[in-house]
Amino acid sequence: MIKKVQLPLQTLNLVVGFMVWVIISSLLPFIREDIDIPADKIAILTAIPVVLGSILRIPLGYYANIIGARLVFLISFVLLLFPVFYISEASSYIDLVIGGLILGVGGAVFSVGVTSLPKYYPKEKHGFVNGIYGAGNIGTAISTFAAPIIATQIGWSLTIKLYLILLLIFIVLNFILGDRQEVKVKTPIIEQIKGVYKNPKLWYFSLFYFITFGSFVAFTVYLPNFLVSNFGLDKVDAGIRTAGFIAIATLFRPIGGWLGDKFQPLFLLMGVFLVYTLAAIMLAFSPSILLYSIGCLVIALCAGIGNGVIFKLVPFYFNKQAGIANGIVSMMGGLGGFFPPLLLAAIHSITGQYAIGFMLLSSVSLASLVLVVSMYYQDKLNLAQQVFNSTGQGIIVTDITSKIQAVNPAFTALTGFRDEEVIGQTPRILKTARQEKEFYDAMWKSIKETGAWQGEIWNRKKNGEEFLEWLNISAVKDETGEDVSYVGTFTDITAHRQKTSE
Structure with missing residues (x-):
């Protein structure tokens, strides 16, 4: 209960x-x-x-x-x-x-x-x-x-x-x-801070929340006076429109969080900042009251969704340091509710209009869109790297000239060769005298014709010990169908062969 x-x-x-x-x-x-x-x-x-x-x-x-x-x-x-x-x-x-x-x-x-x-x-x-x-x-x-x-x-x-x-x-x-x-x-606060402050995602989320929550507060503060002074609305009408802005932004915050649970949150943030950019540009050109109202309502919707999505992402990326990470991101959002109104006031006092302020919002939103896109692709690369590093099979990647470009930790565990000892070398560093030239010719013929080869092969470890491995080689092709690299995965089956021989 x-x-x-x-x-x-x-x-x-x-x-x-x-x-x-x-x-x-x-x-x-x-x-x-x-x-x-x-x-x-x-x-x-x-x-x-x-x-x-x-x-x-x-x-x-x-x-x-x-x-x-x-x-x-x-x-x-x-x-x-x-x-x-x-x-x-x-x-x-x-x-x-x-x-x-x-x-x-x-x-x-x-x-x-x-x-x-x-x-x-x-x-x-x-x-x-x-x-x-x-x-x-x-x-x-x-x-x-x-x-x-x-x-x-x-x-x-x-x-x-x-x-x-x-x-x-x-x-x-x-x-x-x-x-x-x-x-x-x-966890002591110093340890939590050390665990998060070097992570760029923390500062990305802080910037994103600075924009979404900051714009919510800025529009809440300035809409009543702006609508009266620029469009001649009476105070009651301006107050009702501002109340509508607040209601939409507040309503769409839980909706944004729910959408973040159902769909890829970073895709949602891309959409939020793209629309932010376009809406802010439209507002900068002082449109009619109808278009201005539409632009403000779009900003309210994006602010609500963005605020909800961001606090879906923070505990996801900072599960063990949620307290300190939430504190820092929400702090930046609070400051975002303070500095933009002051900046808008300063711009208005100098220029007599808010156009430059809206263009600044569009520029920062566009920069945030670029950051979200880079985060998405960085996450995909990180996932691929984690899979590469954590798999139990040895992996070796070469270019089309057979020079080794990368190996994974399992390769080192199986062969004894560290990555810095083999990168730039060729797989011949593992070669034994057990296979004839015809064996390798047939292997490469299969790779060239079908894009793959698999089978048993004897190789040697760093200490000179020979071992039997099951090897799979696949060709990686570009958009034109040309080979650009080769990936070999292998496991040591020496012990298994010995048991079956007995």
């Missing part, structure tokens, strides 16, 4: 954490009526929870593996009681800065669920599960739209105090329903 409620419980935890995370930015117009906040300090004030909430995702993801999600959520929500109450009683800009620092914990809890929940489900469901959990980021939208409405009725201070009740409810729920028996992984 307890294990079954972890997905809905932790998803609601994320909703609450994200609701608390954006308290200041959601209620800033009301807070400014009572507290003097310099205009040039507003960006810093709203950025502090975002940046801290992103950075703290690394330790919270790590500790989710060490002590379990139940305790991390409990401790996080208890800690959040203090800044929420402190901000509700704030009377100065400094008070808001101090409270905002600890509010970052609300955004940092994202890495807890993506680390914990995959433990309860088979790998083929990880994408869907993390997608459902990730949909909890709708908590930012709930606060953004609901908090101002409540504040108009009871004031911003009492509105913030309502969050204390919400936190207390979820402290109790986690205490009662949190899983005390969650599987723990106690």
